[in-house]
Amino acid sequence: MDSPESNKSYFQNWVSVIGGIGSLVVFALIVFLVALEYWAKDVNPYLGIITYLVAPVFLAIFLVLIPVGALQERSRRKRHLASRRFPQIDFNNPKHQQWAYTAIGIGTLFFLCSVYGTYRAYEYTESVKFCGLVCHDVMEPEYTAYHHSPHARVACVQCHIGNGAEYYLRSKIRGSYQMYSVLAKKYSRPIKTPIHNLRPAQETCEQCHWPQQFFGAVEQDHQYFLSDENNTPWKTRMLMFVGGGIPPYGKKEGIHWHMNINSKVYYVATDEKRQEIPWVKRIGPDGKEEVFVQEGTKYSAALPPKGEMRLMDCMDCHNRPSHNFKSPEETVNEAMAYGAIDRTLPFIKKEAVKSLVGKYENRQEAEKGIRASLEGYYQKKYPQVWEQNRDSLNRSIETVQHIYRDNFFPEMKVSWKEYPDNIGHLMFPGCFRCHDGKHKSAEGRVISNECNICHNIVSQGKPEAMESGVDGLPFHHPDEDTADAWKDMKCMDCHTGGAM
Ligand code: HEC
Ligand code: HEC
Ligand code: HEC
Ligand code: HEC
Ligand code: HEC
Ligand code: HEC
Known part of the structure; x- marks a missing residue:
């Protein structure tokens, strides 16, 4: 009964041999890619897809082929089918040589192409x-x-x-x-x-932005227009102390002090959007902990609110680095500053903002609404302006419509109001979530809300009467009627970004 085959291994069959060679090749490829990812400085984020997703699928397929071939072989022998032996390849035979090289060549090419194809498909899903x-x-x-x-x-x-x-x-x-x-x-x-x-900012933002680079100050120029008939211009130039990266450079600790280089800041928020922060912990370079608790809340150093304790990172301030839906006040000021909205039109600041905050169901309705609102206003209130400045009014209206298209998305219910911006403090709590002068530690220290710890005002006022001073001026509120109200209230109590 014994055939000469029965003492040979079941693995000696074509399917298993292909599986074996294939898995070796793919395995070597994976090792190479892992090494590349480990040593290369600037790897493409998609490399991981081949290394960890595409190649392993091939590896698995080849590995499965090995036992599949063996099982097939076994059942074939059990059924006493005449067995075929491997063809004899003789590398001294030029014909065999040619065939072998062609097969290897085509196989390799096919393999590379399919990897590349899968890679491109994944790349596309990530583009x-x-x-x-x-x-x-x-x-x-x-x-x-x-x-x-x-x-x-x-x-x-x-x-x-x-x-x-x-x-x-x-x-x-x-x-x-x-x-x-x-x-x-x-x-x-x-x-x-x-x-x-x-993903934590260290692994995204900090791949491009180096926290230690921050030092000194950057200048910010803000151009505003008031809501009066003359659209009175007002300018504020300030130095933002963006330092903190390398303490020896610059006299102030600066805004990027928070960046976990020497100290760490942890906080617990009590609302979904992280806008209310009654509990803040600072861990200094010496490991000393200091907890600041907001006055008038039921919490204490030992009793933080329930919820996630978050280590502050870039995203806690720069939460809108790439999707910044701007407010009507901001965008209309900007467009007036560079002349896309004609600032000689009476009350244009006020009316443009008003037309933007109207209730609209969709974009078409909004564009019609904006035009109707502005044209209606000048026809009725300033017929002379309407007659003489038709062109410039028309251009201004187009700009306002453009502002709407870029910043309002009624179908998704998106506008500046939906996503609080944590930089600054004019329309949203921002820095004042912690820097409100009410967060106290057991030692009686408060998280400062002094106007000049984050920035200095170097000049401010109407263009014809600017005050300036390099060492920083006390803030002069542009609106005469509300004069010093800002000293007792938060800016956002009045400033909403839309009409006031
Ligand atoms: C792939 C590289 C890259 C990544 C990742 C990246 N940035 Fe940037 N970022 C840049 C470049 C380049 C600029 C400068 C753009 C310019 O000057 O026009 C910039 C500019 C900025 C600015 C200044 C904006 C301004 O108005 O001048 C801020 C703030 C900023 N990035 C924050 C972030 C934050 C926060 C993250 C993480 C969520 C991040 N970046 C991730 C490359 C990157
Ligand atoms: C405490 C809040 C806060 C944190 C945390 C923070 N930033 Fe900033 N950052 C600011 C403010 C405020 C400015 C000033 C510019 C402005 O008002 O937009 C600024 C400016 C910048 C600029 C522009 C600087 C320049 O020279 O023009 C970049 C880039 C930047 N930040 C990146 C980062 C990155 C990356 C991180 C995380 C490693 C980070 N920031 C963490 C508040 C913060
Ligand atoms: C510079 C970094 C950066 C880039 C580039 C970026 N995002 Fe974001 N994205 C963020 C941050 C930060 C948030 C806000 C996270 C938060 O508030 O929790 C966010 C939020 C979102 C949200 C949630 C809704 C919202 O408006 O906050 C969506 C959707 C989104 N991004 C889609 C995209 C798309 C699509 C692209 C490419 C076209 C993109 N993002 C590019 C950093 C980025
Ligand atoms: C989660 C709470 C929190 C938020 C939000 C926050 N800070 Fe701070 N900040 C702190 C704490 C805590 C300190 C350390 C206070 C101390 O020890 O006196 C600090 C210190 C600072 C300092 C150093 C002050 C000094 O003593 O010289 C600056 C500058 C600063 N913050 C700027 C900002 C700016 C700008 C923003 C908004 C973009 C902001 N911070 C938002 C918690 C916060
Ligand atoms: C904790 C830091 C911090 C403190 C304290 C602070 N500011 Fe600011 N302020 C900022 C930041 C950050 C911005 C920048 C916003 C931006 O990039 O548009 C800003 C912006 C401003 C602006 C320009 C507003 C705009 O967006 O057009 C004015 C005016 C201003 N601050 C006045 C004040 C006054 C007055 C005080 C004192 C009551 C004060 N700030 C306290 C951080 C601070
Ligand atoms: C009591 C309400 C109130 C408070 C509080 C307040 N403002 Fe104002 N602010 C006004 C009014 C009203 C105007 C005039 C608006 C106009 O004419 O369009 C104004 C105008 C301004 C303008 C110029 C107009 C513009 O286009 O934005 C700036 C800048 C400004 N305020 C900054 C601040 C800052 C910074 C704070 C907080 C430190 C603050 N305000 C607090 C009511 C207030």
């Missing part, structure tokens, strides 16, 4: 176009704002996913649910923030 356009209606606000941001050339994935397989997988798992929610129309409008599993 800015894919992120912004495939779910077009949902992402339109972020996609539009992104193109006007300083990060317009930074791919979505560089902030939202970063390098390596872990976050790639996490985001794809989440992505599958998001895909479902888009198809089933279950997503929330607007999309809720903060994004809880956003």
